[in-house]
Every structure is written in C-alpha cells, then in structure tokens.
Amino acid sequence: MSSLSIPPPKRLEKPLVVPYRHMFGPGPSNVPPRILEAGANPVIGHMHPEIFEIMSDIKSGIQYLFQTQNNMTLAVSGTGHTAMECAIFNTVEPGESVLAAVNGIWGERAADMAERIGARVNTIVAAPGGCFTNAEIEQALSKHRPTLFFLAHGESSTGVLHPLDGIGQLCHKYNCLFLVDSVASIGGAPLRMDQQGLVLNHSRCSQSIGSG
Ligand SMILES: Cc1ncc(COP(=O)(O)O)c(C=O)c1O
Known part of the structure; x- marks a missing residue:
C-alpha cells in the first residue's frame, strides 16, 4: 500500500491546552472539578458488573434531582436535543396529536421534531418573554x-x-403526557416531579428532560 499522502497535523503533536474561562450565559457553563475528575476515570464495558452499580447510583441521583420515585428514571447519554428527540420519538406515533407551548425557540423546536415524525402538531403561542396561564393551557388541551x-x-x-x-394535573385530566424541558432550569429552580404531578398516569408516563 502507498504511503499516506496527508501527513498528521503538526498542531496535534502538541498537548491540548484549554484555558479556564468564567461562563455566565445559559450554557455552556463551568463544570465543577469533582465532575471533571469523574470524567478521567477508566472506561469500562457495558457488561462489567461495576457499571450496573454506577448506573444504579446515577438513577438514584437523578431521582433525587427531579424529586421522583418513578422507577422509569434514566439518563440519556447525549445532548439536550438527544433527550428531546428520545422523549418525543418514543412517546408519539405518526398521526397522533401533539401540543407545544411556544414562547421561545424550544417550543418551536419541539414542534419541529414532532412534525418530522408525522404527528399532527398544534401550538399555543405567546410573545417571546411571555408565558401561559393554566386556563389557556386547559383550553388548548x-x-x-x-x-x-x-x-x-x-x-x-x-x-x-x-x-x-397545576399543569401536570390538567394533563392527567385530559389523559395526556406532559413533557417538560428543564435543561436550563434543573438544579437552579425547584422542580418536584411527583408533587407537581409529572408522574405515571394510567398506562402513560410523563417525562422531564434535564441537562446532563
Ligand atoms: C431549554 C433548552 N432545551 C434544550 C436545549 C438543548 O440542549 P443541547 O444544546 O445540549 O442539545 C437547550 C440548550 O441550550 C436549552 O436551553
């Protein structure tokens, strides 16, 4: 076989240097040293017994974070978008009705995702910076x-x-799943899945997407 015609980049011969920057926007954000150190642990396989214990500990941590005893609590290893797609694609069938509250880009994006799988999508829209009353939500439901x-x-x-x-209770009343995007709020603002009615409802369950 002939030698490689594209040489390795010179830049990659030097160690990677990432400076520390204070970040105060909605994201990306600074990561505490304890979390960075955890990322430096060895990689193990998904069938090694230790991984089951680690997964179970992660589940307990998320249940605490979201204040839920829901057994169907799991971490999606991916971005917030991955979790949004995972939640929508696994709960909605083509032709089913989806309602998205749009008061900024995330409602729009959820509506786009649902449209892409062939759901019948309706929106309630508030001006950017606005929000919805429970009466408006109930009317749309x-x-x-x-x-x-x-x-x-x-x-x-x-x-x-x-x-x-009160919105979880409204969704239960209309036998509807309640998908809450808490990527930018979890850990900073109270969210109590069980108390706020974001819990198992008949054969369906509600979900909340948080940041990883
Ligand atoms: C409210 C909200 N939802 C979803 C996302 C998507 O997360 P990611 O950028 O990790 O895909 C973001 C990211 O800023 C967000 O702020």
Whole structure:
C-alpha cells in the first residue's frame, strides 16, 4: 500500500491546552472539578458488573434531582436535543396529536421534531418573554386532545421560568403526557416531579428532560 499522502497535523503533536474561562450565559457553563475528575476515570464495558452499580447510583441521583420515585428514571447519554428527540420519538406515533407551548425557540423546536415524525402538531403561542396561564393551557388541551404536551420550564432563549404548578394535573385530566424541558432550569429552580404531578398516569408516563 502507498504511503499516506496527508501527513498528521503538526498542531496535534502538541498537548491540548484549554484555558479556564468564567461562563455566565445559559450554557455552556463551568463544570465543577469533582465532575471533571469523574470524567478521567477508566472506561469500562457495558457488561462489567461495576457499571450496573454506577448506573444504579446515577438513577438514584437523578431521582433525587427531579424529586421522583418513578422507577422509569434514566439518563440519556447525549445532548439536550438527544433527550428531546428520545422523549418525543418514543412517546408519539405518526398521526397522533401533539401540543407545544411556544414562547421561545424550544417550543418551536419541539414542534419541529414532532412534525418530522408525522404527528399532527398544534401550538399555543405567546410573545417571546411571555408565558401561559393554566386556563389557556386547559383550553388548548380540551380543544386538541393531544397525546403529548410540551412546555419549556426554563426557556433559555428569553430567560422565562415557566410556572408548572397545576399543569401536570390538567394533563392527567385530559389523559395526556406532559413533557417538560428543564435543561436550563434543573438544579437552579425547584422542580418536584411527583408533587407537581409529572408522574405515571394510567398506562402513560410523563417525562422531564434535564441537562446532563
Ligand atoms: C431549554 C433548552 N432545551 C434544550 C436545549 C438543548 O440542549 P443541547 O444544546 O445540549 O442539545 C437547550 C440548550 O441550550 C436549552 O436551553
């Protein structure tokens, strides 16, 4: 075989240097040293017994973070978008009705994702910076009878923290899954999945997407 015609980049011969920067935006954010150190642990396989213990500990940690005893609590190893797609694609069938609350880009994006799998998508729209009353949400739930209702808890494009109290109960009333995007809010603002009714409902369960 002939020798490689593209040589290795000279730059990659030097060690990687990433400076420390204070980051105060909605993301990316600074990572505590304890978490950075955890990332330096050896890689083990998904069938090594130790991984089951680690996965179980992660599950308990997420249950604490989201304040839930829901057994179907799991971490999706990926970005927030990955978790949004995972939640929507695994709960909605083509032709089913999805309702998205749009008061910034994340509601729009959830609506786009649902449209891509062939759901019938309806939106309630508030001006950027605005939010929805429970009465407005109930009116839309009763009109569109969705399988899934999407709401961004922390709408990072506008900085709005949306109140959640009472909305889980409304979704239960209309037998609808409640998908809450808390990527930008979890850990910074209270979210109580069980108390706020983001829990198992008949054969369906509600989900909350948090940042990893
Ligand atoms: C509210 C919200 N949802 C979802 C996402 C998507 O997360 P990621 O950038 O990790 O895909 C973001 C990212 O800023 C976000 O702020």
